[in-house]
Amino acid sequence: xxxxxxxxxxxxxxxxxxxxxxxxxxxxxxxxxxxxxxxxxxxxxxxxxxxxxxxxxxxxxxxxxxxxxxxxxxxxxxxxxxxxxxxxxxxxxxxxxxxxxxxxxxxxxxxxxxxxxxxxxxxxxxxxxxxxxxxxxxxxxxxxxxxxxxxxxxxxxxxxxxxxxxxxxxxxxxxxxxxxxxxxxxxxxxxxxxxxxxxxxxxxxxxxxxxxxxxxxxxxxxxxxxxxxxxxxxxxxxxxxxxxxxxxxxxxxx
Numbered sequence: 001x002x003x004x005x006x007x008x009x010x011x012x013x014x015x016x017x018x019x020x021x022x023x024x025x026x027x028x029x030x031x032x033x034x035x036x037x038x039x040x041x042x043x044x045x046x047x048x049x050x051x052x053x054x055x056x057x058x059x060x061x062x063x064x065x066x067x068x069x070x071x072x073x074x075x076x077x078x079x080x081x082x083x084x085x086x087x088x089x090x091x092x093x094x095x096x097x098x099x100x101x102x103x104x105x106x107x108x109x110x111x112x113x114x115x116x117x118x119x120x121x122x123x124x125x126x127x128x129x130x131x132x133x134x135x136x137x138x139x140x141x142x143x144x145x146x147x148x149x150x151x152x153x154x155x156x157x158x159x160x161x162x163x164x165x166x167x168x169x170x171x172x173x174x175x176x177x178x179x180x181x182x183x184x185x186x187x188x189x190x191x192x193x194x195x196x197x198x199x200x201x202x203x204x205x206x207x208x209x210x211x212x213x214x215x216x217x218x219x220x221x222x223x224x225x226x227x228x229x230x231x232x233x234x235x236x237x238x239x240x241x242x243x244x245x246x247x248x249x250x251x252x253x254x
Contacts, residue, residue, distance in 0.1 A: 014084040017077045019045045026052040031085040031164075033144040034059045038068060038079035049080055057166060058082075059140060087145040090161030092171060095134030096178060098161065102133075105200040106180055107248065109135040110168060112216050113142045113207040114237060121152025122238035123205065128156035130245040131252075132203075135160060138168045172219050175202060181221040184212045185240050189223030197224075197248045205241045 016025050026032070026049065035053050037046060039062040053060055068077050099106040109127045114120050120143050127135050143149065144164065150157045165171045172182055183197060184204035204220055206212030211234075217223060226235065226243050235243065 014086060015071075015073050016082040016084055017072060017074050017080070019049060019078045019080055022080050022082045023049050023052060025082060025084065026056060026058070029056070031089050032056070032058045033083045033085050033146075034061060035083075036061050036063050036068060036071060036081045038065060039063055041079050046079060057139070085145045086147045086150050087157055087162070089145065089164045090134065092134070092136060092163045092165065092175070094161045095136075095163065099133040099200075104131075104133070105198075105252075106175075106178070106202075107132045107200075107252070108175070108180070108202045109241065109245075110172065110182070110202050110204045110216075111135065111137045111142065112168060112184075112204060112212050113138060113210075114205070115141075115143055116208055116237070117143045117146050117148040118152050119208060119236070119238045121149040121154075121157075123241045124149070124153040124160055124162065125156040126238065126242045126245055128153075128160040130242075130249050132160070132245070135162045136168070136171060137162065137164050139164050139166050169215055169219055172202065172204075172216070182219065183222040183224050183244070184217055184220040185226065185244050186212055186217065186223045187225055187228070187234060189225035191227055192224040192244060192247050193227075195222050195224055197251045198254070201248060203241070203244055203248065205237055205244075208237045 016022050035058050037050060037060060068081060071081050095108055096106055109123060109132055111123065124135055145162060180200040180202050182202040182204055204212055204216055224244060226240060
């Protein structure tokens with residue numbers, strides 16, 4: 001099932017096939033979600049593509065010819081297929097500049113390995129409506145900006161910057177130096193109504209199954225719990241993001 005979902009999402013990204021097409025896309029700086037290369041192929045053009053991909057920190061996956069044939073839309077992949085992002089990624093600095101231009105304290109979402117494109121799209125939509133200045137996602141073990149994400153965001157992706165970073169922990173550390181402090185959602189945290197969530201803030205939302213990773217939790221200034229009165233113990237990731245985001249909005253409106 002996981003492979004089927006992966007194939008479906010990949011089909012919703014921009015597929016680039018063939019050595020020349022992939023190499024030119026890489027050299028032009030087009031953002032890539034993933035690059036598939038024929039395992040064991042060592043000829044000159046492939047080595048050039050791999051070298052260029054590493055230079056741009058593109059995720060590389062070496063696969064069999066059968067897998068490439070399965071992924072190919074043209075049947076002429078020449079041993080290499082790239083999946084480019086459906087939308088351009090922003091820079092974290094763009095979010096800080098946006099906050100500054102609005103005369104507001106920065107409010108940024110950081111997503112710790114969200115894998116479901118519908119969740120990512122819904123969170124981007126919530127971020128836009130809550131007045132957040134951007135969404136940061138990790139490069140690995142997380143969904144990128146596929147067409148499904150764009151569709152689920154209901155247009156919000158056109159207005160809300162999304163940055164993709166190699167190291168989420170380092171990004172948190174860098175943003176702390178810019179004056180932001182961080183709160184993450186966790187069922188064992190302090191009830192969110194008892195926390196001061198005003199000022200420059202980053203809201204960290206965890207993976208659908210495992211929640212916020214231990215490393216990210218340790219780097220957060222506060223851990224916020226959402227009061228729950230039902231018979232189950234967790235909310236969907238995008239719903240949790242919405243609940244916490246609007247508590248931040250309520251406090252910012254003051």
